[in-house]
Amino acid sequence: MSLRRFDVAIVGGGIAGTTFAAILGGAGLTVALIERQPPAALKGSAYDGRTTAITFGSRKVLEAAGLWADLAPHACPIDDIRVADDASPLFLHFDSREVGDDPLGSIVENRLIRKSLYKRISATATVTQIAPATVASLDTSGSLARLTLADGREIAADIVVGADGRDSFVRAAAGIETIGWAYMQHAIVTIMGHELPHDNVAVENFLPAGPFAMLPMTDASDGTHRSSIVWTDHMDAVPLYMKLDLPAFEAELQSRAGEWLGRVWEIGPRFTYPLQLRHAKRYIAPRVALIADAAHVIHPIAGQGLNLGMRDIALLSELLVDRRRTGLDLGDPMLLKRYEDARRMDNIAFSATTDILDRLFSNDIPPIKLARRMGLGAVNRVPFLRRFFMRRAMGAAGALSRLGRGERL
Amino acid sequence: MVMTAAKTVDAAEIEKFSRMSADWWDPSGPFRPLHRLNPVRLTYIKDRVAEHFGRDGRSIAPFGGLTALDIGCGGGLVAEPLARLGASVTAVDADAVAIAAARLHAAGREIEVDYRVGSSDDLAAAGSQFDVVLALEIIEHVADRDEFLAALGSLVAPGGLLILSTLNRTLKSLVLGIGVAEHLLRWVEPGTHDWRRFVKPSELARGLRVIDFAVADLTGLVFDPLKNEFHLAADDVGVNYFMSATRLS
Ligand SMILES: Cc1cc2nc3c(=O)[nH]c(=O)nc-3n(C[C@H](O)[C@H](O)[C@H](O)COP(=O)(O)OP(=O)(O)OC[C@H]3O[C@@H](n4cnc5c(N)ncnc54)[C@H](O)[C@@H]3O)c2cc1C
Numbered sequence: 001m002s003l004r005r006f007d008v009a010i011v012g013g014g015i016a017g018t019t020f021a022a023i024l025g026g027a028g029l030t031v032a033l034i035e036r037q038p039p040a041a042l043k044g045s046a047y048d049g050r051t052t053a054i055t056f057g058s059r060k061v062l063e064a065a066g067l068w069a070d071l072a073p074h075a076c077p078i079d080d081i082r083v084a085d086d087a088s089p090l091f092l093h094f095d096s097r098e099v100g101d102d103p104l105g106s107i108v109e110n111r112l113i114r115k116s117l118y119k120r121i122s123a124t125a126t127v128t129q130i131a132p133a134t135v136a137s138l139d140t141s142g143s144l145a146r147l148t149l150a151d152g153r154e155i156a157a158d159i160v161v162g163a164d165g166r167d168s169f170v171r172a173a174a175g176i177e178t179i180g181w182a183y184m185q186h187a188i189v190t191i192m193g194h195e196l197p198h199d200n201v202a203v204e205n206f207l208p209a210g211p212f213a214m215l216p217m218t219d220a221s222d223g224t225h226r227s228s229i230v231w232t233d234h235m236d237a238v239p240l241y242m243k244l245d246l247p248a249f250e251a252e253l254q255s256r257a258g259e260w261l262g263r264v265w266e267i268g269p270r271f272t273y274p275l276q277l278r279h280a281k282r283y284i285a286p287r288v289a290l291i292a293d294a295a296h297v298i299h300p301i302a303g304q305g306l307n308l309g310m311r312d313i314a315l316l317s318e319l320l321v322d323r324r325r326t327g328l329d330l331g332d333p334m335l336l337k338r339y340e341d342a343r344r345m346d347n348i349a350f351s352a353t354t355d356i357l358d359r360l361f362s363n364d365i366p367p368i369k370l371a372r373r374m375g376l377g378a379v380n381r382v383p384f385l386r387r388f389f390m391r392r393a394m395g396a397a398g399a400l401s402r403l404g405r406g407e408r409l
Numbered sequence: 410m411v412m413t414a415a416k417t418v419d420a421a422e423i424e425k426f427s428r429m430s431a432d433w434w435d436p437s438g439p440f441r442p443l444h445r446l447n448p449v450r451l452t453y454i455k456d457r458v459a460e461h462f463g464r465d466g467r468s469i470a471p472f473g474g475l476t477a478l479d480i481g482c483g484g485g486l487v488a489e490p491l492a493r494l495g496a497s498v499t500a501v502d503a504d505a506v507a508i509a510a511a512r513l514h515a516a517g518r519e520i521e522v523d524y525r526v527g528s529s530d531d532l533a534a535a536g537s538q539f540d541v542v543l544a545l546e547i548i549e550h551v552a553d554r555d556e557f558l559a560a561l562g563s564l565v566a567p568g569g570l571l572i573l574s575t576l577n578r579t580l581k582s583l584v585l586g587i588g589v590a591e592h593l594l595r596w597v598e599p600g601t602h603d604w605r606r607f608v609k610p611s612e613l614a615r616g617l618r619v620i621d622f623a624v625a626d627l628t629g630l631v632f633d634p635l636k637n638e639f640h641l642a643a644d645d646v647g648v649n650y651f652m653s654a655t656r657l658s
């Protein structure tokens with residue numbers, strides 16, 4: 001069937017793939033964005049109940065890409081992060097005022113990010129959305145990459161970007177292996193209403209079965225105070241909690257949230273996600289690059305998964321746009337190598353940190369409990385170390401791309 | 410149509426490039442140095458053309474509506490990107506093998522370029538004219554420089570832009586241009602260049618004035634061995650340089 005020629009073909013229209021398409025399309029590149037779900041399904045609240053803690057660095061990427069203005073009214077700033085342990089509340093404390101006036105990050109609902117992204121790319125003439133469509137095969141043997149869709153349509157592009165998530169088709173088709181493991185924990189995600197305001201404070205409560213995070217959201221239109229819950233627990237326990245009726249579930253929520261927000265209740269909807277750590281051995285293959293979850297999946301303990309993806313996007317879009325402005329082939333092996341070299345180090349460091357954090361906290365063994373109390377206590381006492389951790393979490397460190405620095409492409 | 414061998418093209422020189430033309434498009438093949446050079450070359454060309462014709466260099470097709478001629482196009486390493494930037498490109502080379510390789514590649518990349526076996530003389534004789542004419546790394550290989558420049562000049566449409574690149578005749582280029590590139594790094598085959606044919610910027614500028622062109626820009630091209638990269642340098646034209654000139658009449 002008909003073959004269409006694009007500069008870049010992106011497989012996967014999740015948040016990463018769509019953001020990438022919006023940035024490239026905004027710079028004038030012709031982009032095919034292939035997604036197997038119908039766009040309407042991705043926009044509804046029944047599809048993704050998560051929120052994302054957008055770091056300062058990711059916000060700069062979204063701002064430069066012209067996407068932030070839409071999201072800003074719905075973004076709740078995080079002015080303070082309090083880390084608590086089962087036994088000793090509030091003993092690690094990150095205050096944004098220590099590193100400047102900007103918030104540590106902002107909590108935004110994924111469904112709103114998706115909605116504004118789709119609005120944006122629908123208005124971008126250079127981006128062709130192909131959805132619902134599944135990619136059947138990938139051929140990178142020639143001087144153009146060729147994708148064949150399940151319905152027989154063919155697409156040609158200089159480069160294929162795999163933004164198709166943790167079970168990436170592009171990754172497998174390019175013969176790229178992964179390393180990693182599944183965690184014994186799953187996450188329960190829901191939205192919680194509460195009596196008292198959260199004062200823009202995020203709380204991460206380390207419980208023996210896994211971290212329980214309360215992330216501040218903007219008030220609902222009727223003034224209801226809201227927080228997004230990421231409740232990590234043992235995979236055997238999660239199905240039981242998922243089935244609980246409202247009063248029983250709310251009692252569990254209240255016991256984990258403590259008293260500082262007053263009475264709490266569930267707004268929902270309730271979702272569950274299996275957790276894993278996975279890292280692609282390579283991010284690149286001839287005429288192929290992987291971004292975001294297709295390249296790396298980490299534990300959500302630090303709320304950094306998508307933020308790492310945003311850093312992939314910032315760098316790869318810069319390299320591709322600069323190259324396109326010279327008219328040269330975007331599938332250049334040296335360009336791909338530069339992308340991989342720069343991003344792998346950063347992502348591996350983060351994957352390791354989040355894995356160690358989870359292992360350190362998700363247990364009840366006294367010596368480790370002691371060690372982590374000492375560790376966190378030490379961080380809290382040394383302002384220099386604390387600022388270091390905060391800068392990392394804010395995504396301000398390692399801003400090696402123009403978009404990451406808030407410049408234009 | 411059978412093209413006649415052009416008289417300004419030195420047969421022995423062409424023979425040298427023919428031997429190398431099979432792997433034009435392999436970035437790590439024998440033309441690796443050209444692939445390394447290409448981003449810098451194209452940046453220079455794009456910036457000059459955008460400036461001269463008042464185009465936005467950040468757009469992806471700043472050459473829309475312009476005609477361009479690439480003389481001595483080889484396998485099309487510059488012609489293809491020019492077409493992608495929006496120009497309608499004619500590209501000539503006396504080496505039929507290189508043109509065949511270029512056609513094959515452009516077809517595979519779905520990029521349109523009018524490739525022709527021939528020389529600037531053939532096109533000049535036919536009275537063709539272009540908004541942009543490129544002669545990159547050519548002039549140091551031609552037998553009669555003045556004759557070549559006269560043919561080039563007639564190919565540029567009134568108000569058009571001529572861009573040349575070549576090697577300066579300095580002690581530095583003797584050591585770096587030939588010694589390092591040909592012998593030490595094995596970038597290009599030994600015997601590719603003859604230092605005595607290298608052209609000083611002042612000589613080139615004089616030649617351009619004779620054909621009624623005004624020099625618009627002179628920029629050096631410098632290789633940084635530590636970074637293994639080329640970059641443009643306004644103040645160092647000791648080895649490689651670009652010159653742009655506009656047609657006055
Ligand atoms: C509980 C939880 C909480 C999280 N919280 C945070 C947080 O606070 N901050 C943060 O930064 N990150 C967070 N993350 C991580 C973040 O959600 C992910 O990193 C992010 O969603 C990845 O986006 P993506 O676009 O790469 O992948 P996905 O969202 O998985 O998108 C992939 C898309 O590709 C499509 N697709 C797949 N295969 C094909 C194919 N063959 N053809 C066509 N289309 C295909 C899919 O339909 C999907 O739409 C969290 C994750 C979890 C599980």
